[in-house]
Amino acid sequence: MQKEDESRRMWIRFLSGDNGAYEWLYTEHVGPLYRYGLHFGVGAEGVEDCIQEVFAGIYRNRKRQAVPEHVATYLMVSLKNCLLRSRQRIDRTREAETDGALDFLLEPTVEDTFIDNEQEENRRKAIEQILDLLTPRQKEILYYRYIRELEMEDVCRLMELSYQSAQNLIQRSLKKIRENFKKTPSDWV
Amino acid sequence: MDTEEKLKFFDYIKKDTDMPDLPKEEERELWERIGHLNRQSDRRRLRRLPTIVAAAAVCLLLVAGRYAFYDKADDEVDYVALMQETEQHDERTADKIQLILSDNKKISIDGKEAKVIYGKTGRVSINDHIDLEELAGKEKEVYNRLVVPENKRSLITLGDGTKLWVNSSTRVLYPVAFRPDRREIYVEGEIYLEVSRDEARPFIVKTGQVDIRVLGTSFNVSAPADEPDLQVVLVDGRVEIVREGKEADVLSPNQLFSYNRQTERRLISSVDVMDYIAWKDGYYTFSRQFLSVVLGKLGKYYGVRFTWDDRIKLMTCSGKLDLKDDLSEVLKTLERTAPIIIGRTEENVYTIHVKP
Known part of the structure; x- marks a missing residue:
């Protein structure tokens, strides 16, 4: 928190x-x-363009800006909004029938030393399968809460959800993982 | 799913730290692209300026009849810009007191306190032994800057006889010789001043958003660069606190002016001035002061951080702390006077608990 x-x-x-x-x-x-x-999942170039937009944006508006409650989260929200906007622009030009929502990528870890290990490969596949069952928003909220370990307050801001809806979404996502976690062979955990 | 399982599952998912980094050269390139965009928006802002100035002029005309306005001179110095232009890369991180001269030459001064004295003709002495000449510019002001890091203090005597006590974590910018019509200095941090009287040349302490104007008096200004809070405490005489476009606030002795530079809220209250100025003599006194305020001041002085639980917030304490002591001594004294236990959690971080 010192940072x-x-x-x-x-x-x-x-x-x-x-x-x-x-x-x-x-x-x-x-x-x-x-x-x-x-x-x-918009590619490195898309991310760089939006980082540029975020930092140029706060500079452009610095005369009428306040200090955000949480700087890191504020920047994340701004970046996400920019990625969402550019996604919608792309969809419009392609006349694609999407809702403009963004995918959210999570991947299993791969330990280099185990790359040829069959057991490791099975583990990786099982995790991948569970992740595939989750919607992008489920993956996104689990990422904030359990991988980034953000406070619920920040999770709500990033997901634009009320506390209760965020809790519900987390619980539903965990339930899905739990159901499938059981079915998988236990030797890889 | 119990917590154990939950954690295990997420252990098998790629962390951000395993993701590819933005290569250093691309990070730089991106920064340059941002700089380019920013210069464009700066230019657009400049083009818009004439209308803003015109509007400001109209407002001035409308109110000039009602208030005695502090007229903004056209030869106003932009101190913030001046500070930035001449800032040295290690200025804020160095642990010695530094005097930065007009030619940007830097003198590092050993010890906990520096005494810098300016003569009328531009002669400078530091701690009674170093002597050098700073030539006062005829056409343009020539500036010096004193940078005092954490845990250090200094005393400057300016050419007009004004004395300036400079607290830790403070930067002061001042001309080697004052102009004929006014005396101006700029401060980020905390200073105590004894201004020598000169009816013809008001003395103005600039802090960015707020100017403090006096003729001759003693007062304390605290305006940290990284916090919105600004405080002025008047010991004797009279000061005017001027904010752009606002009616000036006038302080009487023993009054504290506190101002939040973000919310623009201000408050004037009566205080025991010793609580605010004793630091210049090397100690802090507190009478029924909130413990959180005391800890805040100590943290700044010794360059450490305190964390405390909410019950500490409303605790008050009275007493005197000798700042020449080591921090550990000071903390021991605090533990004796208040029902608290102070523990150290990491380098430079202390945690305060209420005694069970």
């Missing part, structure tokens, strides 16, 4: 016109934002 405190301090300095603080915010957050953006 978050530092980000808030820097954000205040940035709002009062300190360009050094602005660069600090970029350097500190660009890496995590990039890796987060890759989860939406």
